[in-house]
Amino acid sequence: MIKPILTLLLMALATGFIQRPEAWSQEINSYTHDEWTTDDGLPQNTILSVIQSHSGYIWLGTYEGLVRYNGTSFTVFDSRNTPALTNHAIISLLETTDSTIWIGTRSGLFSLKNQEIGLPDFSQRTQGRFIRSLAMGQDNELWVGTDNGLLQIRNGNVKEYRLSDGLISETITALTTGPDGSVWIGTPLGLIRLSDGQFFTYGLREGLPSLYIRSLVTDQNQTVWVGTSNGLARIIDREIEKAPPGLAPENPVITSLMSDREGGLWIGTDEGVYRFNAGLQSSFTTADGLSSNRVRSLFQDREGTMWVGTNVGLNTLRRGRFTVLTSAKGLSDDYTRTVYEAPDGWVWIGTSSGLNAWNPADNKIRQQFQGLPVTEVLSVASDEQGQLWVGTAGKGLYKGRAGVFSPVVYSSDQNGSVIRALLPSSNGGMWIGSTRGLYHYRNGQVSLFTNRNGTSNNFILSLAYEASGALLVGTSNGLNRLNPDGQIDMIRLPGGGLMSNVFSIYPEADSLVWIGTDAGLYLLKAEKVFRITTREGLFDDVAFQILDDAQGNLWMTCNKGIYSVSRQQLLDLVDGRRKSVESQAYGKTDGLKTSQCNGSSQPAGWRTRDGRLLFPTARGMAILNPAEKPTINTTPPPVVLESILSYNLPMAVSQRVELSPGIKRFEFQFAVLSFIEPEKVQCRYRLFGYDDDWIDARNLRQATYTNLPPGRYRFQVIAANNDGYWNDDGASVDLYVEPLFYQTSWFWIILVGFFGLLLTGGHFYRISSLKNSERRLAVLVNERTRDIVAEKQRSDEARESLREKSDALQVALTRLQQTQFQLIQNEKMASLGQLTAGLAHELNNPMNYILSALVPLKRDFDLLTSLVNDARQLPIPGLADALHLHDYDEILKEIPVLLSGIQDGAKRTEAIVSGFRRFARPEEDTPKKTSIADCFETTLSVIGGRLSPSVLIVKDFKPVPLVDCFPGQINQVIFNLISNAEDAMPHGGLLTLSISPKDENTVQFSVADTGEGIPEESVKKIFEPFYSTRQVGKGSGLGLFVVYGIVNAHHGTISVESSPGEGSCFSVTLPVRMQ
Incomplete structure (x- = not known):
């Protein structure tokens, strides 16, 4: 009955249980991983069951309720918000073909249908029972495993199986069904097959590794896999075979099983999750990031993502575009710095903790090498004799072969020198780029090139040969060309400056040279330098390494990830045929363990002879096969309208929603049920009858409307998954906004009729009144x-x-x-x-x-x-x-x-x-701050009517501070001076009024005329009382005397400048503050 174990061992060897060379690319510990715990919204961390419903939601069973996940948030259903769900411990979940979700708890069976959770019609047969397992048979038949027997439910009719019917135990721990209608039943006392109404029992004698059956699954080949407390078995042609040696840990507790669409078997244990496919086995444990090694549930959704429920949270695993070689696979350290493929096919990887040799043929890694210290390795290269050269961070330079190394003395003072670049020379020597300059070593002879020889900087970062044979030297401050004749030229930018931090140099055969820096990507073409940055579409301005994938793309690394750009787009940009380029960026969602790549070392990336691209990162060496087309997610995402809120109060969602009159604000809340890179999901919505076009929802999952006019509308939301596949139908709902009473047609009909009667009655009343x-x-x-x-x-x-x-x-x-x-x-x-x-x-x-x-x-x-x-x-x-x-x-x-x-x-x-x-305002007891310009304007308003039209007034008022004075007295001063000036010009003339600061504490104003002027002898007496220059009887001689007295009382001065026939100018100075 039991097939020989030897057959399985031979099969294992034939298919390669010892991994084939390409095995690493299929290992699940290279998969992209995400996890969620109570910190992210779960009510409790133990995930007992996972399913995906027909609508697209992920449903989880926990000890603290039923959980629904929409890709962005968790919704919990328990007795607090769902009174019908009387028990919080959700042990098992199953959706049948009629879209009913069956919920097994510690105290009975519940159903979820049409968004309502309740008890089934046969609840009296299930309530109070511990529902451990659920399975769907033929014709939507439901099988229910409890702690008190097995139930078969068809069309609402319940048939119960107990010990008396042939069960070996009434505690049913696991269930699965076969295409022939048979039901496999796991119990603590063995395995049972129910077929055609008969029970067949399997125990240790039949080949089970343990009697305690914890999980069962039927794969796509109709093989039944049996997980027990002591290992895994499988049933072929109704006969038990033990799992091959090496499949999962030795004698593990198998807690859950899942068969994926690719034919792989996923095995949940207390020591992590394992996958077995085509003779290859790999694992994912807490060492790889799993939230807990105690796996409780497994499920694969429609997009191919694997959901792993553990005792400490929910996890997802999916194959990314990159695989990563880490310390878990044998590297001495995850922090990788440089990578180089030697002519013999070995790949040498420098890490922060030494050199590693990786053989892709058998996936073996070697760490220890004689004569080579365990230190940070920054550069690796081979010379013409096949020797491997290794540059370190301050621990010297080494060369060797067959794993045996010896130090190379290239300088009398090389202690502490960091070697970031190595490049073999054409004469059998080696170029050594260090932090102290560029060295050339050949047969013990050393030449040194520094800024004294003409290099722009001594900090060497990168080395490469041009097509002409000249050596390009990248430094932390500029790119240099060392010509074969020993002449050094600095390659300058169009403005005369130098490039900063030349991390990488990639010469092409057609004399084009690509240069990666921390300030953009440069192209040296026909001795002209062109710069390309994020402004032109690059993902980042940093390019630690530049690799050509031989498929028309350049790949570059930076601190934010790996990105690629079409080489032709770059050339078209430089030649002016396009304005920007398109970059494709890759990060953790694509399989990288971290987005941080490493540079300032050489090589900081490598293209292998079989076309794969290798990139050192801060968490392992990333590996990409550019020829392998990425898996495209062609599943259009389900779109679900979750709720409609009016003033933050939920409304029932149906095919047609009516809004009561007067509702001014409401919002639609929706979900896009795509779980691969949900941050890349695109979403648009439109309210037909109101919006003119589709509205981009960006990262929001709601649409808010206010003050909609009454009428009929249709709201629709559509979405695309991470690869741009659209669900053009999406979700929609018809909306009717009811009008207020005064917005209805009958209201206006009644109103028009009322006014008609009113006008008719008014008309007859008017005639009578007239x-x-x-x-x-x-x-x-x-x-x-x-x-x-x-x-x-x-x-x-x-x-x-x-x-x-x-x-x-x-x-x-x-x-x-x-x-x-x-x-x-x-x-x-x-x-x-x-x-x-x-x-x-x-x-x-x-x-x-x-x-x-x-x-x-x-x-x-x-x-x-x-x-x-x-x-x-x-x-x-x-x-x-x-x-x-x-x-x-x-x-x-x-x-x-x-x-x-x-x-x-x-x-x-x-x-x-x-x-x-x-003008004649009563004087105050104390002076007040006054504008001299206002005094002039007030006086002019009084005297302006009497001035002769032939007198032209010119004002030259400059900004001055306010002056402490008695404004009425100052008005009198200005009045007298203007009156005297007018009298001096009987036939007209120019009257100039000026205000200006004399210094910071003094203000000066003046009144100047172009009249007859004052004789010199009269100027000396002009301010004396009763002295006048006019004819007798024309003046009292007191005007200027009074002016003098007022100015003197204000601690000011008054002066006059005049000559006969040239006019006169009276100037008054006043202090800003009176003492």
Whole structure:
């Protein structure tokens, strides 16, 4: 019954349980890995069961409830939000073909259908039982394994199997079904097959490694795999075979099993997860990043991602484009610095903890080498004799063969020198790039090139030969060319500068040279240098290494990952045929353990003879086969409309949603159920009937609308997966926004009818009212006629009164002008201030009376005019003759003219009085900060009316600080000086008024004329009392004396500059602050 174990061993050897050369590319510890725990939203870390529903959600069973995952967030269902779910421990999950999710708990079976969780119709047969396992048989038949027997459920009918029916134990630990309708049943006491109503038992005698069956699965070849507490077995043709030796750990506890679409078998144990496929086995454990080695559940979703539930969280594994060689596979350290393929096919890898030799043929790695210290290796190269040269970080230079090395003395003082680049020379020597310059070593002879010889810098980072044979030397500050004749040239940028940190140099056969720096990618073409940066589309400005994949792309590394660019796009950009390039970036989602690549070493990347690309990173050596086309995710992502919120309150989601009247804001929340690189998922939505075009949701999974007009709409959301495959149908819902009562058609119909009735009734009422008014009008005509005659008499009296007031106002205005003239001529300015202030006060009262009386007078006149005009429309006998007799129309024309004249005169008088009041303001007890420019303007407003039109005024007012003074007195000073200047120019001239700062504490202002000037003998006496240059009787001789006194009282000075016939200039200086 049991097939010989030897057959399996021979098969294992034939298929290569000892890994084939390409085996490393299929190992799951090179897969991309993600994990989630309670820190990310899980209610509890033990993942007992995982499934994907028909809608696309991932469902998880935990000890603290049922969990739904949509790619961005977890939603937990428990008794707190789902009262029907009375038990939180979700042990098993299964979705049947009718889209019902069956939920097995510690205390019964529940179902989830149409978004509702509840008890099935047969719940009385399942409640209270520990539901350990679930399986689907033929015709949507449900098998339920409990701790108290096996249940078969078909079309709602329950059939129960107990010990009396042939079970060897009523505790059912695992279930699986076969295509022939048989059911395999795992128990703590052995395995059972139920076929055609008969039970067949399998135990240790039949070949089971243990009686305790923990998991069962049927693969695509119809092989039944049996996981026990002591290893794995399989059943072929209903006979048990033990798993081949070396498959999974020896005698492991098999906790879960899963068969993937590629024919691989996934094995969950207490020591990690394993995968067995085509004779190859690999594992993924906590050493590789698994959240826990105790695996509880396994599941593969539609996109091929493997979900691994453990005791300490949820994990996903999927094959990335890159595989990574790490310390877990034998490297001395994950921090790799340089990689080089020797002519014999061995790949030499320098790490921070020594040199490693990797043989891709058998995937073996060697770490220890005689004579070579365990230190950081930065550069590796082979010479023409086949010797391997190794440069270290401060520990010297070594060369050797067959794993035996010896130090190379290339300098008398080489301690601490870091060797970052090695390159064999054409004469059998070796170029050595160090931090102290460029060395050439050949048969013990050493030459040194430094900045003294013409290199731009001694810190050597990279070396390469041009097609011409010249040596290109990259430094931390510039690229140099060492010509065969020993001449060194610096390759400069178009502006004359130098490149910084030349990490890598890649010469092509056609004399093009690509140069990687920390400031962009450069191209040296026909002695011209072109620069390409992120502004032109590069993923990053750093290029530690440049590799050509022989497929038209250049690959570069940086601190943020690995990226590739089309070589032709780069050349087209340089030649001006395109404005930008497209970069493809790769990181952790593509299989890298870290995005950080390493540079400042040579080589910092390598293309092997079979075309693979090798890249040193901070967590292992990344390996890529560019000829191997990446797996494209062609599964359009399911799109689910999860909820509709109105003012943050959820609404029921159905095919048609109605919004109550008055809802101003609501939002749609949706999910895109693609779990491969969900950050690359694209999403668009549109509200048909409102949005003109599709709206990019970016990284949001909601759409908010406000103030939608009433009407019918359709909301649709579509999405594309990480590789751009769109689900153009997406999810949609019809939306009806109900109108408010006043937005409905019936409201407007009723409203129009109401207004129609209202207008009709109003019309008849108006006719009736007009007839009644006509009757009353005859009675009122006589009364109105008498009122009009009386009002005419009052109008005549008012007109006469207005004429009298106008005459009085004209007399007052004339007197006011005469008084103003007399006051201006008065040299005694002190009396002028008091007189002007009193006069302004006395004039202000009657002016207020006149102005206030004009308002009611005009109103009465308008009322009278309206009354007469209304009366004219009535058939009043004799009214027209009476109006004509008294020249009523002429009166109507005359009175507005009189009123306007009175108002204009009153306002003019009010302005003059206001000017007087400002000019002759009463002085305060203390000086106040005053603008000298305001004093000039106030004085000009008073005196401006008397200045001759032939006098041209020029103002030169510069910004000065406010001055402590008595403004009324300063007004008097300016008034006297302007008056004197005008008198000096009887035939007109130029009057210049100036203000300027003399220094930071003094302000100066002046009044200058172009008049007759003052004789020299008079200038000395000009400020004396009773001295005047005018004719006798034309002046008192006190004006400038008063001015002098005011200026002196303000601690200022006054001076005059004058010559006969050339005019005069009076200048006053005042301190900003009075002491």
